[in-house]
Amino acid sequence: MSLDALLEGDIAGPMASPGTVILRGEGLSKAFGGNQAVDQVSFDLRAGEVHAFVGENGAGKSTLAKLIAGVLNSDEGTLEVDGSPVHFPGPHDAQAAGIAMVHQELSVVSSLSVAENVLFGVEPSRWGWMHRQKMSATARKYLDVVGLHVPPNLSTARLSTAQRQLLEIAHVLALNARIIILDEPTSSLATSDAHHLRELIGALREAGRTVVLVSHDFDEVLDVADRVTCLRDGQWVCTEPAETLDHDKLIRLVTGRDVLVAPREARVHTGEAPVLEVRELTGPGLVHADLVLHPGEILGIGGLVGSGRTELMRILAGDVRPTAGSMMLFGESFAPSAPSAALKRGVSLVPESRKEQGLILHATVLQNIELAALDSLGSGPFFRAGAARMLAAEYVEKLRIKVSSVHAPVNSLSGGNQQKVVLAKVLATQPRVLLLDEPTKGIDVGAKAEILTLMRGLAAQGISVVMVSSVLQELLDSCDRIVVMRGGRTVGDLENVDISEEDLARLAFAG
Ligand SMILES: Nc1ncnc2c1ncn2[C@@H]1O[C@H](COP(=O)(O)OP(=O)(O)OP(=O)(O)O)[C@@H](O)[C@H]1O
Ligand SMILES: [Mg+2]
Secondary structure: OOHHHHHOOOOOOOOOOOOOEEEEEEEEEEEEOOEEEEEEEEEEEEOOOEEEEEOOOOOOHHHHHHHHOOOOOOOEEEEEEOOEEEOOOOHHHHHHOOEEEEOOOOOOOOOOEHHHHHOOOOOHHHHOOOOHHHHHHHHHHHHHHHOOOOOOOOEHHHOOHHHHHHHHHHHHHHOOOOEEEEEOOOOOOOHHHHHHHHHHHHHHHHOOOEEEEEOOOHHHHHHHOOEEEEEEOOEEEEEEEHHHOOHHHHHHHHHOOOOOOOOOOOOOOOOOOOOEEEEEEEEOOEEEEEEEEOOOOEEEEEEOOOOOHHHHHHHHOOOOOOOEEEEEEOOEEOOOOOHHHHHHOOEEEEOOOHHHOOOOOOOEHHHHHHHHHHHHHOOHHHOOHHHHHHHHHHHHHHOOOOOOOOOOEHHHOOHHHHHHHHHHHHHHOOOOEEEEEOOOOOOOHHHHHHHHHHHHHHHHOOOEEEEEOOOHHHHHHHOOEEEEEEOOEEEEEEEOOOOOHHHHHHHHHOO
16 A cells, blocks of 8 residues: 555544644743753644754753653643644643654564554554454555564564664554654664655655654755754754755754864874784675774774674674684684673674663663673772762763763663763773774764764774764764675775765675
8 A cells, every 4th residue: 555545544633734833832841850851942833844853962852742742741831733722641632633753762562563563552443343364454554654574463572673663653654643753763774764764754744744853864854854943952942944954054053063073184004913803704694794903993884784784793792693704803713602702802882773772771870881881890899889980970071971960860861862871881891892883873963073083082092993884974084994895795995095975885886
């Protein structure tokens, strides 16, 4: 079934003609303890528009989205739908008014099947009593539309993070809302799925729906949004038509300053022995990879999704076992049987799917970093609590993690700041080889530049960094050398001197 046909179904609430204001927020405020997350924000949403919310990590985007979706209640201010005041005590009330949200933190129910998740909470009267077969067929339509090709009866527990993200989008489509809020839907998606989602958002707009898109990806924002609202420290900064904006203007709006990545300094080769040597490595998703990493080097890995980049990182981190080939670390054979074994040898990975990676959400920022540091700081009676606290405070500052104190629970942090805690945890293990898989996804534009600067600082201390990124410009900005992968093979190894995005793209696509 095509998307158009699917979208012709019943829509919760009346449809307005394109351009009509269908929702208005006036003076909305929300505080958590003493933290004013949303501060007197007024805005409106129109029928048939894609409205982007942008702002730094912790600016209040998700909180504002939750106020619209009835997930949170405002302390002050009013919401109007179709010109009448509304109050949504909970998300179901917002859904009844035609508003549904895909959350930044995934909320699919693992104990249910894929089909059950798609149709979860969908008014049974609309489908009638559904037996399993009909339910599967109905769910299938939504799964097809989002491009999630898995059997509807599959257990949700078996899905990857990206697949769960697509499942949530399918679920929100099934709710048939006229205002659909997507909170960073692409930050855990592969590039191809992200492109598909852009098309889907365009189709929703054509069908007269309103999409609120929260995103740090300015290309995506400029590509799909009609209007852009910027928040800073919980306050409304502006709402602008997207056609009046460009990349640089967005950076200034979001950060209030010009963010410049300092020019990269060419690294002098001193002919040191390699830190890591990978020869003819073969494994799941990997056909043949060769790699040499020098001390203090930042090595970039480029290539399309599915080219073997993540697979190579997972083998290096001891997460997956290779089937053939050799790895040498500091001149000795390296064949880690588990991530803990790699960690003992000084190799740490910040994985791509950070949403499900090892944060203990109800524990504090300090406890999370402490746990990771146990090995390097020593445990048991000799565990140095003071040292751990200093380390945690150091990373909170270095990574500019927005948190009232290191004693705040991780689940009180914004999504991007939680990701920075994952990075802090890995840094706290004091790795000698740091592996970063898409380190800047979901991270705001200012913090991206800071993470790149931090990587350079680590490299200057002799730590070697391997970084996978889908953003070629990011590789060119930070790496000393770039290896390109295609079809499970390393197909190019270029010193980062006078190479262009086109050179890299040609290598990644050719063949
Ligand atoms: N449940 C909560 N408890 C306490 N504080 C919270 C809670 N949720 C959010 N906050 C705080 O409110 C502020 C705004 O957070 P919010 O999640 O809205 O930011 P955001 O703009 O979505 O950021 P990101 O880009 O990182 O997702 C932050 O300072 C955050 O720590
Ligand atoms: Mg958020």
